[in-house]
Amino acid sequence: MSSRTLPLLFINLGGEMLYILDQRLRAQNIPADKAKKVMNDIITTMFNKKFLEELFKPQELYSKKALRTVFDRLAHASIMRLNQASMDKLYDLMTMAFKYQVLLCPRPKDILLVSFNHMDAIKDFVKDTPSILSQVDETYRQLIEMYTPLSSGEFQLIRQTLLIFFQDMHIRVSIFLKDKVQNSNGRFVLPTSGSVPHGTQVPGLIRIFSCTGEELTRQQFNNGGNYNAALREGSFEIFGDRVTKLGTNMYSVSRPVETHMSGTSKNSAQHTKVSAAPNPLAKEELNLLARLMGGLEVEKPGNTDSVSLHVIPDELSYGVINIQATKDQQANAELAKIMGEFTESGDQSPGASSKGDDLLAMMDGL
Amino acid sequence: MYHKEKSIQIKNSASALYNNLGVLRIAPRRLTYFTVVHANVVNMISASWDGLNYSHRQLQSKEPNVATSTSLIMQAAFCALPSRDLLVVTSQKGIQMYESDGSIMVYWHALDTPETPTEQAVFARGISAVWENYICVGVSSGAILVFDVPSKGSNITLSEVLEEHKESITDMASECSGSQECIANLVTADDEGNLCVWKSGEEFQLLNKIPGFDMSCSSVKLWKGTVVAGYGTGQIRLYEAVTGILHAEVNAHARWIYSLDIAPFSGLLLSAAEDSLVRVWHLTMTPETNSVEVAHLHNECVTDTQICGAKFCDGDGYAFAVTGYDLTDPLGPVGWEMEPLLTSCGYSIGLGSGTL
Numbered sequence: 001m002s003s004r005t006l007p008l009l010f011i012n013l014g015g016e017m018l019y020i021l022d023q024r025l026r027a028q029n030i031p032a033d034k035a036k037k038v039m040n041d042i043i044t045t046m047f048n049k050k051f052l053e054e055l056f057k058p059q060e061l062y063s064k065k066a067l068r069t070v071f072d073r074l075a076h077a078s079i080m081r082l083n084q085a086s087m088d089k090l091y092d093l094m095t096m097a098f099k100y101q102v103l104l105c106p107r108p109k110d111i112l113l114v115s116f117n118h119m120d121a122i123k124d125f126v127k128d129t130p131s132i133l134s135q136v137d138e139t140y141r142q143l144i145e146m147y148t149p150l151s152s153g154e155f156q157l158i159r160q161t162l163l164i165f166f167q168d169m170h171i172r173v174s175i176f177l178k179d180k181v182q183n184s185n186g187r188f189v190l191p192t193s194g195s196v197p198h199g200t201q202v203p204g205l206i207r208i209f210s211c212t213g214e215e216l217t218r219q220q221f222n223n224g225g226n227y228n229a230a231l232r233e234g235s236f237e238i239f240g241d242r243v244t245k246l247g248t249n250m251y252s253v254s255r256p257v258e259t260h261m262s263g264t265s266k267n268s269a270q271h272t273k274v275s276a277a278p279n280p281l282a283k284e285e286l287n288l289l290a291r292l293m294g295g296l297e298v299e300k301p302g303n304t305d306s307v308s309l310h311v312i313p314d315e316l317s318y319g320v321i322n323i324q325a326t327k328d329q330q331a332n333a334e335l336a337k338i339m340g341e342f343t344e345s346g347d348q349s350p351g352a353s354s355k356g357d358d359l360l361a362m363m364d365g366l
Numbered sequence: 367m368y369h370k371e372k373s374i375q376i377k378n379s380a381s382a383l384y385n386n387l388g389v390l391r392i393a394p395r396r397l398t399y400f401t402v403v404h405a406n407v408v409n410m411i412s413a414s415w416d417g418l419n420y421s422h423r424q425l426q427s428k429e430p431n432v433a434t435s436t437s438l439i440m441q442a443a444f445c446a447l448p449s450r451d452l453l454v455v456t457s458q459k460g461i462q463m464y465e466s467d468g469s470i471m472v473y474w475h476a477l478d479t480p481e482t483p484t485e486q487a488v489f490a491r492g493i494s495a496v497w498e499n500y501i502c503v504g505v506s507s508g509a510i511l512v513f514d515v516p517s518k519g520s521n522i523t524l525s526e527v528l529e530e531h532k533e534s535i536t537d538m539a540s541e542c543s544g545s546q547e548c549i550a551n552l553v554t555a556d557d558e559g560n561l562c563v564w565k566s567g568e569e570f571q572l573l574n575k576i577p578g579f580d581m582s583c584s585s586v587k588l589w590k591g592t593v594v595a596g597y598g599t600g601q602i603r604l605y606e607a608v609t610g611i612l613h614a615e616v617n618a619h620a621r622w623i624y625s626l627d628i629a630p631f632s633g634l635l636l637s638a639a640e641d642s643l644v645r646v647w648h649l650t651m652t653p654e655t656n657s658v659e660v661a662h663l664h665n666e667c668v669t670d671t672q673i674c675g676a677k678f679c680d681g682d683g684y685a686f687a688v689t690g691y692d693l694t695d696p697l698g699p700v701g702w703e704m705e706p707l708l709t710s711c712g713y714s715i716g717l718g719s720g721t722l
Contacts, residue, residue, distance in 0.1 A: 001438050001440075001458065001487055001489065002487050003483040003484065003485060003486075003487055004485065058482075058483045058484055058485045059483050060483060103672070106621070107598075107622075108598075108622070151533070151557060151558065151580065151582070152557075152580070152581055152582050152598050153533065153534065153536070153556075153557030153558070153582035153598070154557065156582060156584075156598065156622065157487060157534075159382070160381070160382045160383060163381070163382040163691060163692075164381050164382070164405055164438065166692075167379060167381060167404070167405065167691075167692055168378070168379055168692060170692075183670065187670050187692075188670065189670055190641075190642050190669075190670045190671065190672065192620070192641065192642055192643065192667060196600070196620045196621075197599075197620075197621065199581070199599050200599045200600045200601075200617075200620060200621070201599070201600070201601070201617040202617065202620070203600060203617050203618055203619055203620050203641075204617060205616070205617045206614065206615075206616045206617075206660050206662065207614065207615045207616070208613065208614050208657070208658065208659065208660070209611075209612050209613060209614065209615070210657075211611050211656060213611075213612070216657075221662035222662075222665070223620070223643075223665075224643055224665035224667060225620060225641070225643070227620050
């Protein structure tokens with residue numbers, strides 16, 4: 001459908017990923033310098049110039065599997081290590097959060113405001129690092145250039161394309177369940193109350209006009225809900241009040257971040273549950289974006305510490321994402337081995353092994 | 367006024383697309399066909415009126431060749447012509463026409479799709495049977511393709527391309543097929559809210575253009591010379607088709623309208639939107655004074671659901687069916703609800719309960 005959907009999908013999912021990682025890094029009291037390095041490395045990779053160029057080209061949305069591969073690579077663009085289960089958890093949380101935001105957007109155009117909320121938060125993460133900051137600013141400009149001229153109908157097409165991508169995903173997220181924005185069956189709550197979208201009137205008025213354009217009668221009807229007038233419009237500029245809270249960091253108050261493992265798979269008997277886990281044998285899933293992502297040079301860390309993110313199963317069978325700092329030489333060696341096309345510090349990696357094989361080797365190490 | 371009956375299950379949930387419910391009543395066989403689009407598949411259900419028999423079929427979007435990626439379907443709608451009924455399916459790659467039971471594809475028209483994707487999406491959307499022998503289909507460029515349909519067989523031809531809209535076509539509607547003479551018998555709508563009113567013929571004639579206000583008109587109907595249009599702002603407007611005079615304006619919904627339908631014999635209007643609400647209205651036309659009345663009759667809330675299709679199941683509006691994005695329930699995918707109207711004589715047609 002819309003060929004302009006992928007940048008919004010990637011930036012918003014990336015933003016959610018950063019919120020979750022940031023919360024976990026703080027909750028686990030990871031040393032500030034390590035935490036900052038993880039965040040900076042991921043953000044640098046996300047906003048790499050060549051990567052964004054490819055991202056912003058008109059193209060159809062990637063399949064779920066293909067997009068998952070891109071995020072796997074992104075998550076490994078730092079000293080952080082994830083095992084398969086952790087990555088699954090993280091991805092579930094990211095996708096359900098963005099699905100929620102897309103569904104709850106009052107107008108399709110508000111998806112752009114949601115994207116700016118994510119961008120604003122990312123900018124705040126890197127405000128002390130000018131080099132990355134300029135990459136982020138450049139991305140704002142690209143978003144504004146590409147999206148602000150679009151009509152409401154074109155935004156609705158983007159939204160419909162995103163909703164097809166998210167179709168049939170009903171993973172229950174405990175932060176949503178606690179806040180009562182998601183039901184126990186995984187469906188999101190759509191209130192018939194609150195402010196109407198900008199540009200919409202509160203339902204209830206029928207006006208009849210004469211042939212000459214004068215209003216003849218007006219009557220009210222019961223709208224079955226509890227609506228109030230629209231709020232002011234959010235800002236579509238680089239700086240400004242976005243008004244909507246969708247896309248802001250819902251993890252900023254310290255809360256455990258969990259997904260419910262039980263229940264969802266039982267319901268999938270009738271649905272074909274599409275696994276988003278990448279298939280190491282499927283080289284064709286390594287689409288161009290994934291290749292670009294995987295090829296990005298990682299700055300060789302000063303020490304050999306890495307940060308590993310994994311799931312610890314507990315007796316309640318809730319998955320909890322935990323971050324541990326371990327000395328993991330082997331992981332670093334593998335990451336460092338990847339041929340860099342995009343060298344941040346000017347170092348050239350030695351060797352010319354096939355990039356595809358390197359990426360597969362990296363996936364095998366997961 | 368309406369009560370909810372049990373739902374009919376379909377194999378997968380409805381996608382968030384405008385007008386995502388097709389209904390065809392086959393009175394001689396006492397059954398009704400329903401179509402619901404899910405991504406690249408059309409789910410077809412044939413339901414017997416006694417509620418005892420259901421059969422299912424799935425139609426896939428056609429790919430011009432195996433190497434291309436899956437084409438998403440934008441709309442599936444029944445076209446009832448005097449001589450035959452066809453099911454038309456529009457996608458990113460082209461237009462497929464089937465016999466109304468979905469058994470045989472009788473025609474395929476490929477859209478000009480560029481090799482590498484362009485900024486402007488390419489797809490077909492907006493389907494209507496017109497007069498005795500035409501089927502019109504809209505395209506994302508704003509063009510309207512007019513197909514000439516013989517009374518039987520597959521010798522369907524592209525008769526004309528109407529280029530009046532500059533924005534993507536969203537929906538179109540007609541009235542007076544075959545029987546009566548009408549001044550205008552087709553209205554087409556686009557993403558900027560512009561409406562074009564046409565008279566069919568060997569060469570279609572543009573009778574009027576009603577400008578929009580930069581707000582998409584997602585669903586449109588034509589009844590007794592009146593255009594009924596639903597917009598992304600949640601408003602419904604009624605215009606006199608040929609003159610463009612605005613008869614009525616209704617602040618109908620709190621979110622984007624996805625579907626409108628009219629029961630032509632009774633003047634009942636059905637509207638459904640992303641706000642979870644289905645509303646039933648009554649339209650009265652008084653030709654002597656050239657005036658229109660709009661009365662609100664009923665609300666139905668489909669909890670926590672963004673509705674994407676709503677249609678009456680019969681010409682009087684005794685029953686209507688609804689589809690919603692991503693609908694599920696604890697027992698499995700839920701299709702929609704049938705709601706019979708209990709009239710004063712207690713007569714109702716509704717589909718009973720049924721499971722796969």
